Amino acid sequence: MNGEGRLTFALAKGRLAEKAVELLERAGIDCRALRDQGRRLVFEDERGETAFMLVKPADVATYVDHGVADLGIAGKDSLMEENRPLYEMLDLGFGRCRLALAGYPGTSLAGRHVRVATKYPFIAQELFSKRGCTYEIIRLNGSVELGPIVGLSDVILDIVESGATLKANGLAVLEEICPVSARLVVNRVSLKTKAARIRPLIERLGGILGEGRQ
Numbered sequence: 001m002n003g004e005g006r007l008t009f010a011l012a013k014g015r016l017a018e019k020a021v022e023l024l025e026r027a028g029i030d031c032r033a034l035r036d037q038g039r040r041l042v043f044e045d046e047r048g049e050t051a052f053m054l055v056k057p058a059d060v061a062t063y064v065d066h067g068v069a070d071l072g073i074a075g076k077d078s079l080m081e082e083n084r085p086l087y088e089m090l091d092l093g094f095g096r097c098r099l100a101l102a103g104y105p106g107t108s109l110a111g112r113h114v115r116v117a118t119k120y121p122f123i124a125q126e127l128f129s130k131r132g133c134t135y136e137i138i139r140l141n142g143s144v145e146l147g148p149i150v151g152l153s154d155v156i157l158d159i160v161e162s163g164a165t166l167k168a169n170g171l172a173v174l175e176e177i178c179p180v181s182a183r184l185v186v187n188r189v190s191l192k193t194k195a196a197r198i199r200p201l202i203e204r205l206g207g208i209l210g211e212g213r214q
């Protein structure tokens, strides 16, 4: 199959990957190549109809925006942080968590300079720039909960799933910002040039998700 017919997916490695593959298989995409991963990063099905790239969650939007992937599956948190002009076509319903401000219980953000540790500096900037307080955003790449514990920050902006990490560190949600779940995003050009394959796929996925909600 030539390049025009082939669909390329950028899938977030890690906690979303298994559910993403499961869902694509249910929608008729041959994902067998992905099952035997090893250290490979690019996979193609036997008929050359579909290719997959496994990438860091934060990079999914970049691959799709540049058109090297036609479609991507990533968490809403990563997509908001990247803020790229993609079509977000479906809420896939898995990977549910929420983006929240957290800190020691009772921490007040009113009338003070707020130091925010986060993996999401862009979202934090958007959030705090509208609040009329002074703030400093401290970018971390993981274990963000350490921020308030070691006095690096007053609060964190992070995803909370079970709440176990906050609890284990004596922290609590101070403010819920928005719900998060896995989304299907599509490159804007691909949606037109590969409509014959992408549109039916989105319909099939929508049908499967609808069944799950009944």
Ligand code: PRP
Pocket (backbone or CB within 6 Å): 141, 142, 143, 144, 145, 158, 159, 160, 161, 162, 163, 164, 165, 166
């Ligand atoms: C995420 C997030 C929290 C934790 C929340 O981190 O940053 O630390 O999961 O989950 P919970 O509410 O169920 O405890 P991740 O596991 O991705 O690791 P990281 O800290 O290295 O980013």
